Amino acid sequence: MLIEDCDQTFVCRDFIKCPRYRSNTSRRHLQTNMAVRLCDVASLLRSGSWAPEPWTGQVIATMETQLSNGPTCNNTSNGPSTILNNCSSPVESGSIEDSKTNLIVNYLPQNMTQEELKSLFGSIGEIESCKLVRDKITGQSLGYGFVNYVDPKDAEKAINTLNGLRLQTKTIKVSYARPSSASIRDANLYVSGLPKTMTQKELEQLFSQYGRIITSRILVDQVTGVSRGVGFIRFDRRVEAEEAIKGLNCQKPPGAAEPITVKFANNPSQKTSQALLSQLYQSPNRRYPGPLAQQAQRFRLDNLLNMAYGVKSRFSPMAIDGVTSLAGINIPGHAGSGWCIFVYNLAPDADESILWQMFGPFGAVTNVKVIRDFNTNKCKGFGFVTMTNYDEAAVAIASLNGYRLGDRVLQVSFKTNKTHKA
DNA sequence: TAGAATT
Incomplete structure (x- = not known):
């Protein structure tokens, strides 16, 4: 069966830029939790009118796999390289079953304030609470925050409207917040020694055997775009990250010549006093320049x-x-x-x-x-x-x-x- | 060998 003939609806697991896509609401991109017809996406991919990105081929492969396997609702990943699952509606998606009003907003511009965050999300509907997370010592924004709406419909609208919005140099991500618990904290891994040819999808495939991946990233040279051989994997739960370290640290990925190093990532807010001092006294504050x-x-x-x-x-x-x-x-x-x-x-x-x-x-x-x-x-x-x-x-x-x-x-x-x- | 993802 060709994907082009398949009328099955999938739920997009992440924001994907796809200007040629046009949904029945005239949206020009695939957005988190948006119901997407397989055939629409597949025809765009195959026609070449959607500029190929590293994970494009994998999207097709994922969809084909899901088709041949039949519907399941196993969300082993929601990273960009596996954007789709085959749950037929957002309500069935495991990632949002717990909260329908509380959103987490990631990749906010460094200088964005809580008031600006509230102003942005308040344009959608009435907000119950809003918090920009800041470093406890320096007061600097950690680049993410939470928006809790009164009405679940507004939360859904905010995801559909604001996820993927470009603000300055950032593209914000808006998704449902998981219930806060100790088990989901400190689940981010730093991976080094990766083969330079390894793709984000391959990295996810390597780690997904240990749990549900929330985000993955391979750092690349800003000029050449070539992998720097290091990356991050964020698991849903801390215990999954621990198991991944046990299983993969000092191991060679399939086909790799050298073993990789897998360890817990440093907390970006925990900087040395030296770094803090230089940041406080050397970097001009863009907001209040002299x-x-x-x-x-x-x-x-x-x-x-x-x-x-x-x-x-x-x-x-x-x-x-x-x-x-x-x-x-x-x-x-x-x-x-x-x-x-x-x-x-x-x-x-x-x-x-x-x-x-x-x-x-x-x-x-x-x-x-x-x-x-x-x-x-x-x-x-x-x-x-x-x-x-x-x-x-x-x-x-x-x-x-x-x-x-x-x-x-x-x-x-x-x-x-x-x-x-x- | 370094990202701002759980208040």
Whole structure:
């Protein structure tokens, strides 16, 4: 039986970029817990219209295996290389049976605050609680957090809407949180000495005999893309990780010339005092740069805009740098705690998520708001976005003004006092 | 030989 002929629905286990995919809700990517028809995905893969990635072939193999074996619901992995299981609905998926309102959000930008997290997820529905996890000593974000909704439907909507959202240089991951327990902590392994040819899928295959893999990763050279021979495996439970160390440390993977080393990964928040000191005193805080850093950044920005658009950035506060935080100065877009951007010509069905999607990649966004008609609840054609940093806001405006969204051309500028109030 | 995944 060909996969193309199979109408069976699978549940996507992770967010997969697939721009040519179009679901019945017009989503352009495969998203966590999204029901996916096998034939749709398979035809895209085989047609080559979905750019091949290292795990693409394995997706086909996995689907073919599942077809020949018949339906089962064994989730031995939810990493990117085994994105599908053959449970027919998210409700049957073992990973979410315990909680339907509490989400874990991973891969958040380093400088994202809890308020920004709440603002982002609050655009979906009412939040019961929200927490950004921070290092207890330094207060620095650990890059993940939790969002607990009042309504399970909003949690599901948040996964469908926000999983895979690009924020600055990160692609966030939104999934149901497992119930917290000691047994799931410290289950992350660091693996070194891997053959440079080993794929992520092969790494998972090697380790999956010891338990359910939550995430896997092989580090690669940023320039060449070649494996650095080291990686991480996160198991569902600590005991599974312990068994994997016993079974695989100092062992040669099939076909490998050298044995691998498998041990518990260091906790990234446990840094030496030296590293902490250098981090605290040497790295400039992007959010609150000193005057010199601000001027340097704006100088670069002005050059950038000049080169790109042949104009000086019209609203650059260079001339009055240093007084931008004083009250009573009328600077377009400056809204006390950030830069307010006016977005005009949005469609009636526009919602907050589209503003996050458009502006999030440009930098720290603290708030978005679609202005709606009180009676119809439809967008009145405009909205506002607040960004923390002037430079990032200016680049976003330069990039998105004139952007075609659907059949509309957007007008994007710093908010002025003459126009609508947020 | 190094990622920010359980509050």
